[in-house]
Amino acid sequence: QWVTSDCDSVQNIFYPHQYAETREAAAAAALNAGTDIDCGTYYQHHLPAAYEQGLFNESTLDQALIRQYSSLVRLGYFDGMSVPYRSLDFSDVNTPNAQQLAYRAAAEGVTLLKNDGLLPLNIGSDQTIALIGDWANATTQMQGNYEGPAPYLHGPAYGANQTGANVLVYNQPSGQGNPTTDNWPTIWDYAEQADIIVYAGGIDLSVAEEGMDRHTIDWTGAQLDVIGELAMYGKPMIVLQMGDQVDNTMIAQNPNISALLWGGYPGQDGGLAMFDIITGKVAPAGRLPVTQYPSKYVSQIPMTDMSLRPNASNGSPGRTYQWYTGEPVYQFGYGMHYTNFSVSIDGDESDSYDIADLVKGCDEQYMDRCPFKTFAVNVENSGAVTSDYSALGFLAGCHGPEPYPHKRLRAYTRLHNITAGATETASLNMTLGSLARVDDYGNTVLYPGDYSLMIDVQPLAMWNFTLKGEAITLDNWPQPPEPLSQPTDYWVGGYGSAQREQLLDDGTVPIVP
Numbered sequence: 001q002w003v004t005s006d007c008d009s010v011q012n013i014f015y016p017h018q019y020a021e022t023r024e025a026a027a028a029a030a031l032n033a034g035t036d037i038d039c040g041t042y043y044q045h046h047l048p049a050a051y052e053q054g055l056f057n058e059s060t061l062d063q064a065l066i067r068q069y070s071s072l073v074r075l076g077y078f079d080g081m082s083v084p085y086r087s088l089d090f091s092d093v094n095t096p097n098a099q100q101l102a103y104r105a106a107a108e109g110v111t112l113l114k115n116d117g118l119l120p121l122n123i124g125s126d127q128t129i130a131l132i133g134d135w136a137n138a139t140t141q142m143q144g145n146y147e148g149p150a151p152y153l154h155g156p157a158y159g160a161n162q163t164g165a166n167v168l169v170y171n172q173p174s175g176q177g178n179p180t181t182d183n184w185p186t187i188w189d190y191a192e193q194a195d196i197i198v199y200a201g202g203i204d205l206s207v208a209e210e211g212m213d214r215h216t217i218d219w220t221g222a223q224l225d226v227i228g229e230l231a232m233y234g235k236p237m238i239v240l241q242m243g244d245q246v247d248n249t250m251i252a253q254n255p256n257i258s259a260l261l262w263g264g265y266p267g268q269d270g271g272l273a274m275f276d277i278i279t280g281k282v283a284p285a286g287r288l289p290v291t292q293y294p295s296k297y298v299s300q301i302p303m304t305d306m307s308l309r310p311n312a313s314n315g316s317p318g319r320t321y322q323w324y325t326g327e328p329v330y331q332f333g334y335g336m337h338y339t340n341f342s343v344s345i346d347g348d349e350s351d352s353y354d355i356a357d358l359v360k361g362c363d364e365q366y367m368d369r370c371p372f373k374t375f376a377v378n379v380e381n382s383g384a385v386t387s388d389y390s391a392l393g394f395l396a397g398c399h400g401p402e403p404y405p406h407k408r409l410r411a412y413t414r415l416h417n418i419t420a421g422a423t424e425t426a427s428l429n430m431t432l433g434s435l436a437r438v439d440d441y442g443n444t445v446l447y448p449g450d451y452s453l454m455i456d457v458q459p460l461a462m463w464n465f466t467l468k469g470e471a472i473t474l475d476n477w478p479q480p481p482e483p484l485s486q487p488t489d490y491w492v493g494g495y496g497s498a499q500r501e502q503l504l505d506d507g508t509v510p511i512v513p
Helices: 009-014 023-032 042-052 058-074 096-109 156-161 184-193 223-231 249-253 270-279 295-299 355-360
Strands: 111-115 128-132 166-170 196-202 237-242 259-264 341-345 352-354 371-381 387-396 408-418 423-431 444-446 449-455 461-468 472-475
Touching: 009 023, 009 042, 023 042, 023 058, 042 058, 096 259, 096 270, 111 249, 128 156, 128 184, 156 166, 156 196, 156 270, 166 184, 184 223, 196 223, 223 237, 223 249, 259 270, 341 449, 341 461, 352 355, 355 444, 355 461, 355 472, 371 387, 371 408, 387 423, 408 423
Parallel strands: 128 166, 128 196, 196 237, 237 259, 352 461
Antiparallel strands: 111 259, 341 371, 371 423, 387 408, 387 449, 444 472, 449 461
């Protein structure tokens, strides 16, 4: 195992974070902290001088080299030509297994947010689907960013056509900010002809990506207007929300919209995966990986306040599911199924533990990795549809300083293909670090107090226990030095970006706040 920095992060130790007084000190600080590889140029340019200045020793450098080369040895990098990996060539790219994995990733990630009983839907060749929206015939939109070249791009239109139905596809309205209505008559014509209406929209990388933030979390353009009009046709209607999160309040509350699925950026087989879930070839079991906030949230959190906790002085309702005091549109971890599950926590567990005893019996180098318990969670499929189930283990309770977070996701796993009437067991592994909180200085601390393990967003099972004794710090966070004055770098936007210095008339370098 080895540790790498994010790109430019070692440079950022010097500027803008001003943690180190010189570039050499920044490079040495990263190496001494255990960063083996610099995604940037600081190690190459400044470690030699840092070594000459005595800012790190040879054993530290040896550690970084050993960890990197140990990984290469494990990978067979120095083995002879007879090892299997040496025979890999381009024919081993884009194999049937790889394609199936891409499909599975999309299908397992799709999250069912609303279903009034319409889904799964039996679609026949005698039916007509009106597939409307900016994502209706999506191709490269499905890839998101940091994508590789795909062998094919099966969007919603492709998935709809695999049902055997007659599919009317109209890639309007242009969802990303275009409110014009010139092409809307075709939308209404297709809706009139259809037996089933599917709207595929949301946002894409033209609205939000790395380096380009949104100003709103509303649906863009006139999409909600079109969705509302389509819902008035009185036909079965499904909305596919794609891309990043938006406020789905209107869709959630509209009784004429039967189902809502979130697909995100599902990749090369995303459209097929979405329609396989609609038709029941695959049962949905995805969970929402973020909190879905109402659109007013962006005006309630000052961008100058990155605190997670709510703040009455500036009106912030808090950030993340752990602290948000408002009413989310959909909660973090939410996701519906085509079946029902009942859950129980197995075993005769103790309800009281002494902190000193928990630590005493641990031989881990890092105390936050000391084992606490492996919880056996029994999951019974009490419905009629074979389905996956993601067991989410949240912790809540009164331990450590107030205020207390609502809950914290501390362990999770996914069970696959639980048949109707069957029970499978999920193992949730909890360490002492799983129980701990972080104090004001960044230290990981295990506190005495009351704890509750809750399975799922709306708890299907709960186990209460108490930790007694004195609080113990499991891990100490490095503390910053006193504020420094030093030359500055100017980040110019590339990985390993070049350094520039701004000199005043007297030859000194100004300090940039």
